[in-house]
Amino acid sequence: xxxxxxxxxxxxxxxxxxxxxxxxxxxxxxxxxxxxxxxxxxxxxxxxxxxxxxxxxxxxxxxxxxxxxxxxxxxxxxxxxxxxxxxxxxxxxxxxxxxxxxxxxxxxxxxxxxxxxxxxxxxxxxxxxxxxxxxxxxxxxxxxxxxxxxxxxxxxxxxxxxxxxxxxxxxxxxxxxxxxxxxxxxxxxxxxxxxxxxxxxxxxxxxxxxxxxxxxxxxxxxxxxxxxxx
Ligand SMILES: *Cc1c(COP(=O)(O)O)cnc(C)c1O
Numbered sequence: 001x002x003x004x005x006x007x008x009x010x011x012x013x014x015x016x017x018x019x020x021x022x023x024x025x026x027x028x029x030x031x032x033x034x035x036x037x038x039x040x041x042x043x044x045x046x047x048x049x050x051x052x053x054x055x056x057x058x059x060x061x062x063x064x065x066x067x068x069x070x071x072x073x074x075x076x077x078x079x080x081x082x083x084x085x086x087x088x089x090x091x092x093x094x095x096x097x098x099x100x101x102x103x104x105x106x107x108x109x110x111x112x113x114x115x116x117x118x119x120x121x122x123x124x125x126x127x128x129x130x131x132x133x134x135x136x137x138x139x140x141x142x143x144x145x146x147x148x149x150x151x152x153x154x155x156x157x158x159x160x161x162x163x164x165x166x167x168x169x170x171x172x173x174x175x176x177x178x179x180x181x182x183x184x185x186x187x188x189x190x191x192x193x194x195x196x197x198x199x200x201x202x203x204x205x206x207x208x209x210x211x212x213x214x215x216x217x218x219x220x221x222x223x224x225x226x227x228x229x230x
Contacts, residue, residue: 003228008049011226015209019220022213033213036080036202038223040065041230044072050226051075059101059221063093070096082164082202082221084138091115099124101164101202104140106151109158116157123157126164126202129186132179134168142186149190162200162218163187167208176208180215187216 015035023030037050038059047058047069060066061083070079081097090111093100103109103125116123127148130139140148145163152160165183167176180203191198204212204220212220223230 002043002045005049005052008226009053011228012053012055015222015225018209019213022210025210026214028213032218034219036082036219036221037226038082038205038221039069039227040083040223042227044069046227047073047077048075051077059223060097063089063096067092067096087111091118094119094121094123097123099126099161101126102128102138103152104128104130104138104148106148109148109152109155113155113157121157122159124159124161125152126162126200127152127160128164128166129183131165131182131186132168132175134166137166137168139165142182145186146190146193149194153194153196160196160198162198162202163190164200164202166205167203167212173208173211177211177215180204180208180212180217184216 019033020030023033035055036057036059037055039046040061050058057078057080059080059082066079078098081093081100081102083102085093085102087108094112094115112123128139129145130137130141152158163183165179167179183203187198187201200219201217202219203217206222206225209220
């Protein structure tokens with residue numbers, strides 16, 4: 001069932017207020033943190049509502065689902081892939097997304113670069129890092145991130161914007177704090193070692209956006225708090 005737009009507005013206002021409060025507590029300005037609307041498992045109404053509210057980007061975690069939804073959405077939006085991507089789907093991902101956040105292997109990097117070359121475009125990517133060392137999560141290990149970045153920077157049709165992580169599911173907030181601090185420290189080190197800004201730190205979801213912003217997130221990926229339970 002499609003909720004009323006007014007329900008979405010009230011949810012989005014609440015999330016925005018949380019972002020503002022978290023930024024103020026961390027001595028940051030709210031414009032540094034983008035709210036990415038995660039529209040997975042919801043119909044075309046979800047990206048439409050996000051656009052109407054003034055959000056510019058949406059996150060989907062499956063290529064197929066996004067391909068079905070996109071033609072139904074008239075509003076211009078930036079589509080970002082946030083879910084795991086198999087390298088045999090690199091071509092169709094490059095065709096349908098503005099940026100892929102879930103890049104975690106050299107093989108996938110090479111496939112995306114080749115696909116972007118064929119499409120005659122430059123594709124934005126984030127490297128997904130398993131910064132919480134969670135066996136249940138995809139992403140390159142912290143120790144292997146430098147070599148993945150080195151490979152990514154050598155590929156001419158990819159634009160490496162930064163890093164992404166998903167914190168382990170845990171009641172103890174210190175686990176999310178540690179995970180986000182790990183990603184931030186990694187980014188600072190890589191940016192200095194490789195001389196590239198890696199400006200985007202995609203971290204924080206409905207349940208952990210506050211510690212993510214405290215640690216330096218520049219993009220929170222929010223589904224449930226905006227659109228309700230899936
Ligand atoms: C589903 C999902 C989100 C949004 O999670 P919520 O808890 O619903 O806000 C963020 N990031 C990724 C990678 C996801 O798969």
